[in-house]
Amino acid sequence: MKQLFNILKNSFEYQMHKAFGTGEDMVKPGVELPKDESDPASPLFRFIIERHLDDRDVLLLLLALVPHLSPSYLVDIVSGFMPGGGEFPLFGGVKAKNHRGILPTGETALFLLAGEDMENRIQATDYIHGTSCLFRKGILSLEEVLLGEPKMSGRLIVDEEYVELLTTGNILKPKLSANFPAQLLETELEWEDLVLNDKTLSAVKEIEVWLQYNDILLNEWNMKGKIKPGFRVMFYGPPGTGKTLTASLLGKYTGRDVYRIDLSLVVSKYIGETEKNLSTLFDKATNKDWILFFDEADAIFGKRTNVRDAHDKYANQEVSYLLQRIESHPGLVILASNLKSNIDTAFSRRFQSIIDFDMPTYAERLQLWQNNLPKNIPLTGEVCLKELSRKYDITGANIVNIIQYTCLRTIEQQQKTIRLEDLINGIKKEYVKEGKML
Incomplete structure (x- = not known):
């Protein structure tokens, strides 16, 4: 040197x-x-x-x-x-x-x-x-x-x-801070661990195709002047249905870093600060091969309101600014929301893809139970996974939490099998967290 x-x-x-x-x-x-x-x-x-x-x-x-x-x-x-x-x-x-x-x-x-x-x-x-x-x-x-x-x-x-x-020779990955309001998402899970319906999986596959072939489309096919840069996707559906895991797996299998934007560090009560924070983020991401994942995006990409006061005016300016930055960003941007209706229609029109993450069906819940329970610990005879899948309408995240609770209880009690009583108690805890009656 x-x-x-x-x-x-x-x-x-x-x-x-x-x-x-x-x-x-x-x-x-x-x-x-x-x-x-x-x-x-x-x-x-x-x-x-x-x-x-x-x-x-x-x-x-x-x-x-x-x-x-x-x-x-x-x-x-x-x-x-x-x-x-x-x-x-x-x-x-x-x-x-x-x-x-x-x-x-x-x-x-x-x-x-x-x-x-x-x-x-x-x-x-x-x-x-x-x-x-x-x-x-x-x-x-x-x-x-x-x-x-x-x-x-x-x-x-x-x-x-x-x-x-x-x-x-090493790549230093940026860490979450006030100057960089995003956190690296990583997962040890595989595509097989993600249980989605065929329609949703097919839509996710379209994103993977864009990540793989976009450079060829723009450069070798000379489509730069006809197609806007970047790819904008919206994931919507109830919490725990696989939106974050899908974003993580897209990064894992295409060799890209996925950064989840921490909106608490982005949104500011001071006029102009939100735009400044987002500008810093997008400027840093522009020339990186990153996937930007805005979780609970309603907080910042929500519907614009009628202008009644200065606060409404500047809130609308923030949304308009975000719209412009996302539309010009050359990479993949994923917005996740619990409800599609919460997102401003001005954003919706500019998405290449809007993907619905439904609550899992009976068959999908059964697969989630089977995939996530430990393979080396047997269930007691009274546990019927088909019955649990039929009776309890819960998400994949709920099922993982229930299994974690049950396994810890099994270890604590020095049991050699997983009992129905512990599974039901775990289900009750998830229902209480979400304010639902069992």
Whole structure:
């Protein structure tokens, strides 16, 4: 990796010599990648080769990464030409609260690519804002600055997941926080564990087909200009009928991360904050191959109301903003709701698919009982799964909770069989939780 960063050093030293008038006979160094066996094995080198990065993108990527690997790198370059200290605004860069070195800005990038030549700096600015694949894909970005300050004075930022990927080869998955209101959904279950009717399963299969073949449709079939990006799906049905598990399995079997949006961190009572929170989320997800899952989406995607006061006005603006962001998002967005009627019809018209998760039928409940009961612990003779399936109209989630309760009771009592009494008590608990009479 050291050889890669020598490329950055040579380019900076060339521009510094030019700026200080000491490099009249110098030839601008090219970006020559190392040919020995050490650097080519690094994640950073592989990334550069696999993405076919332009020379300018190679320099920009190295510049954005260097503070994470060598805090004194940029300080050493400047102090080598200014040993007595002083200001050198052309170099750009800012100080941070904790980091003791120089953090590169867009101005640092312009100096690296174009020195002090005005025309070349304009071309470099245009490259960064329009051509660079690193900026277009959100791998690099410029921090927003205060109104009136030059946009290129914002910090040059590399996406934190790519810092980990390019240095260690590992992918750092974002964690739930105030800055990232979503949580990774994972499951150890298989498709066989999901019990749905044939109509629902067929509709779910359509989503899987889109995930598998969308790139071919858009790029190889040249349908980009005719078909809107992304795929929008609505799951509706009672709690516990498999909506979340379906989203998890779609991610598991297509190799995509599924993030469940925590609406409590998204929705804000302060005007404009909800839109800001969602904008941050969608911006981060735009260039990732993620599935976004909005559970209990009624809270934020509900019907717009007649405007009676300022609160109604801004609530409607939030819904309109969400509609626009979801419609332009290039990935899969799943909205889950208990009732289809709770969702604004403006959203419904824009869904590619609306999938009904019904309460399980008798046959499906029987299959759920059979699938989830432990295989190595027998049932007492009085337990009839067919009778339980016929008599109690409950969901798959209810059945899993009942089985968990019953198994713990069986272990506690040191029983060797699962008893009907414990199963019935578990059923009663589920009915009480939902305010239903047994």
